[in-house]
Amino acid sequence: MTEFTPLLSFAGGALIGLAAILLMLTWGRIAGMTGILAGLLPPLGSDLRWKASFLAGAILAPFCYQLAISDVTYQMPLSAEALIIGGVITGIGVTFGSGCTSGHGICGLARFSPRSAVAVLMFMSFAFLTVFLTRHIL
Template sequence: MTEFTPVASFLGGTMIGLAAVLLMAVHGRIAGMTGILTGLLPPLAADWAWRAAFIVGAIGAPALIVALAGRSAIAFESSMPALWLVAGGLLVGFGVHFASGCTSGHGVCGLARLSPRSMAATVTFMAATAATVFFVRHVLGGL
């Protein structure tokens, strides 16, 4: 079971929202992580510098918080075999490609803009997530 952390969750959500608003205000771009990352793959996008800074910040900020909290790492464990995790990541990648965006682009930025396409994509993401969790836990027995 995951520990309930309302204060940390609120602060994290606030920072994600602030980052999304600042990126839109400063660069006129949506904070969709997959779109930002795609611009860093060859051939590099003309605006690669802000993309690199965003990704470095997205990775570096949590690492800094962990270091300042005096921890050596954030504990992670999964009952799923590594191959299933890789397969799941690849399936998500294909879904992101066909949905023309990810949960951060559609769910955070698109919903805030009241985009009908993002609303449909987000409902689809959430329904697929609920169905997957139900299937894995109740049909497959939790693996």
């Protein structure tokens, strides 16, 4: 069972939204994590600095939170193989969907993009189906 943490969840969502807004205001870019990560792979573009900074902040923020505020406990109920398979499937979906959950779900919906609305509907439907199948059928 997952803990019910509405205040922490709200704060985290607000910080993600704030980061997306600041990125759009300062650089005029969408905070799609997959696109940002892909920008760090060769060939490197002129926007390498902000992409590396954005990803570094996304990676370091949980560690800073753990050091400053709370001990973060977590468990991985899946094997390394299952995580790799899930990552490959996600990568395929991101490629065919022309974006990831952050790009479509956070930024695309905020811009009222019809394409993002369809993408979010699709990946959320499959997420619900996957959880149902793995928890109740398999």
